[in-house]
Amino acid sequence: MAQERNTEELIIEAAKKIFVKRGLAGARMQDIADEAGINKAMLHYYYRSKDKLFEIVFNEAIGKVLGRLSAVLNQPMPMLEKIPAIVESYIDGVIDAPYLPMFVLNEINQQPEMFIQRLKTMGNFPNILLFLKEIVEAGKQGQIKEVSPIQLLLNILSLCIFPFVARPLAQGIFQLDSVQYNILMEDRKKVITEVIFAWIKV
Amino acid sequence: MAQERNTEELIIEAAKKIFVKRGLAGARMQDIADEAGINKAMLHYYYRSKDKLFEIVFNEAIGKVLGRLSAVLNQPMPMLEKIPAIVESYIDGVIDAPYLPMFVLNEINQQPEMFIQRLKTMGNFPNILLFLKEIVEAGKQGQIKEVSPIQLLLNILSLCIFPFVARPLAQGIFQLDSVQYNILMEDRKKVITEVIFAWIKV
DNA sequence: GTTTAATCTAACCATATGGTTAATTACCAG
């Protein structure tokens, strides 16, 4: 079209689109090639195999998902300010890339071992574990109630992510069109903060 | 093994196992046949095609997931008793079939239109919509705070289901083995009820 | 302009995969 972009990137963009939409098993190399507007052989020329290509896309995806989290998790703020910030930022992130969480979660479930391996390469997400400690600290200092930090983080993530993972199901059951659902998701920023606060406020 | 069971059922059992594990795109007819210990042609003899077979498995799965919900949702109880009952029953259900939610959600995301169609066939889940009205009623009567019923149901489901959908990811990040994670999930029954109650109690 | 390396393509290959068929076996009513 407009620009004669770097073929390598073009392929990655296309692969991202197709893999995220269909998953590893459902994605076809031909579809990726078509999406990129190039010959199928190019895919192999630049990225040996489907698996190699997938690995790149997947790593980028999981990096994005976890990276987004890490970014907000350790800003130096009092816990009661930080939680709304996390919620806001994370929901905005998911609105931006609504298929990412489903894609990542599904592929991880498909090959948990392979993923565990990868996790070790990426380090143990010190910022996430640090955040858990911060929660404990905040509890001891009486900023918030003393609750299981893992449960708290799980709660926040559940409330933020699930409605996107289950979006078509929820839309179907509640009979909402996309516009209505988006409004619901915007409202959720407030709701989630409310819910969490109600639980942890002293 | 033990009994020479009905081949039809044997196939369905096997198909369930494979489809739920690998998804429609990832499942192989041969694997289903092997799992059932029969010839691949039998699959087509009893259930014309992969899609037909999948449809049966998928319908059963979604029926289970939504059926479980419906079952608890409309028991005549005061709201403050019903919610713990829902949570308990649903988590037990998911512990029992941990892969079901991921499977259902993923396949729905893969073909939302097809699913919306199916929903209409199954009726509009009057019990779910009725439950929403109950929440509104309970709010007006002052049994609970007045909150968006959709948000409330979304919250309950998010908190119950997400930790299972994200299980390998969570286990990886928090570095928990399966036993520890199961304990966490047992604890969650209390936690979720606590969280929801904190939010909606007057 | 010629050479050389990188980029790209059409055609091809081997295998996997969903599906079919013709024949065989198991089963059961008469």
Add this chain to the structure above:
DNA sequence: CTGGTAATTAACCATATGGTTAGATTAAAC
């Protein structure tokens, strides 16, 4: 036992799919 139907299998088929290759095209180096 026998005839006929249902269940089952091995072999096969057509196509899809990931991957390869040999050659063409482009672009840069000299």
